Amino acid sequence: APYRLNETGLAVERVIATKAPPAGPTGVMEQENAYLDLLRSAAGYRIVGGTLAVIDGDGRVVLFFTAEP
Known part of the structure; x- marks a missing residue:
């Protein structure tokens, strides 16, 4: 998906996925x-050390990623 990024803002645009059900376990499509x-919902981000926090428009951390060594 295309995205826009600046010092504190993040916007992910046109996020799409296939409609075909996955061949995996039940619930995988709901998780996706x-x-x-x-x-x-991304509106911003914070990077601290090896972690990335994605923040929504209300300032809540909605996704959290940790870098692997």
């Missing part, structure tokens, strides 16, 4: 949809 919804 929930993740994509959170990604769409």
Whole structure:
């Protein structure tokens, strides 16, 4: 998905996924949809050390990533 980034702002645009159900376990598609919804809500970010926090428009951390060594 395309995104826009500046010093504190983050916007993820046109997040899309296939409609075909995954061949994996039950609930995987629901998890994917929930993740994509959170990604769409991104309005900002913070990086501290090896971690990235994605923040929504209300200032809540909605996604959290840790770098692998």
